[in-house]
Amino acid sequence: MVAVSPSLLAQGEAEKRVKIIGFTKPFQNLSFEDTADTVAEIGWDGIECPVRPKGQIEPERAPDELPKLVEALKRRGKELTLITTAITSVSPPHTEELLRTAAKLGIRRYRLGFLKYDLARSIPDQLTEIGARLRDLAALNAELGLQAGFQNHSGRDQVGAPVWDLWTMIKDLDPRHMGVCFDIGHATIEGGLSHMIEARLVQRHFTAVFVKDFVWERTDNGWRERWVPLGEGMVDKLFFQWLKTTRFTGPICQHHEYDHGEGKPMIAKMQKDLKVLREWLTT
Numbered sequence: 001m002v003a004v005s006p007s008l009l010a011q012g013e014a015e016k017r018v019k020i021i022g023f024t025k026p027f028q029n030l031s032f033e034d035t036a037d038t039v040a041e042i043g044w045d046g047i048e049c050p051v052r053p054k055g056q057i058e059p060e061r062a063p064d065e066l067p068k069l070v071e072a073l074k075r076r077g078k079e080l081t082l083i084t085t086a087i088t089s090v091s092p093p094h095t096e097e098l099l100r101t102a103a104k105l106g107i108r109r110y111r112l113g114f115l116k117y118d119l120a121r122s123i124p125d126q127l128t129e130i131g132a133r134l135r136d137l138a139a140l141n142a143e144l145g146l147q148a149g150f151q152n153h154s155g156r157d158q159v160g161a162p163v164w165d166l167w168t169m170i171k172d173l174d175p176r177h178m179g180v181c182f183d184i185g186h187a188t189i190e191g192g193l194s195h196m197i198e199a200r201l202v203q204r205h206f207t208a209v210f211v212k213d214f215v216w217e218r219t220d221n222g223w224r225e226r227w228v229p230l231g232e233g234m235v236d237k238l239f240f241q242w243l244k245t246t247r248f249t250g251p252i253c254q255h256h257e258y259d260h261g262e263g264k265p266m267i268a269k270m271q272k273d274l275k276v277l278r279e280w281l282t283t
Helices: 032-042 059-074 095-104 123-144 164-170 184-205 238-243 263-282
Strands: 020-023 046-050 079-084 109-111 147-151 178-183 206-211 213-219 222-228 252-254
Touching: 020 079, 020 263, 032 046, 032 059, 032 263, 046 059, 059 079, 059 095, 095 123, 109 206, 123 147, 123 164, 123 178, 147 206, 164 178, 164 184, 178 184, 184 206, 184 213, 184 238, 238 263, 252 263
Parallel strands: 020 046, 020 252, 046 079, 079 109, 109 147, 147 178, 178 206, 206 252
Antiparallel strands: 213 222
């Protein structure tokens, strides 16, 4: 685990650390015991687990299966820090049941599902509609003691891609209950040189920080992003130097969208990314 900067805590408080976790999507087909072993071998403090349709745990099975995964991780000194959901409002089936299960298990953070704009409709009107959904979810989160995070995902019609739209919808909501899973990879794709403005804009609402790297590549269909191991692309380590000056205390979650293979080769690549991330956080 990596020590945070003196700006985050007083010198000598070495027991306080930023938690570095990993998204288990690349190996979500493993058993819970094998998942926990893999996490321990990589060296993460915990995980972000997909609890959504076709995820590691299906939402309707969460009351039975989430406790088993939590226990498997605990036996190795690890935790289930964050769950990834398909939740975008209070009304879909299993929403409240899933969130109450997470709260009971001490899982305080979850990622919201994705939303897309209808480009034939007014964007401001849609911001009003989506903002109302987020307010309702924030109220439920306050009741349960949870914090949701909306990931800023790049894309021509993705809600949250510009980041400013997220700020517009959540700026008046309590960050303890509604925030942003700030993805520095996607922010750099969409923001280019301005990604630090977006980061500063929503920093008060950080639920988690997601880390991955990319390069631009010319293809037959024009320029496209290509995901690469951390440190080999365009994500600027200066972001992490700035992050250390804020009050953010984690978690920071590794995502791996590049071709990482399976088994031992996958673990080695994720360990290498973890080493780079730790270096960026301590230099």
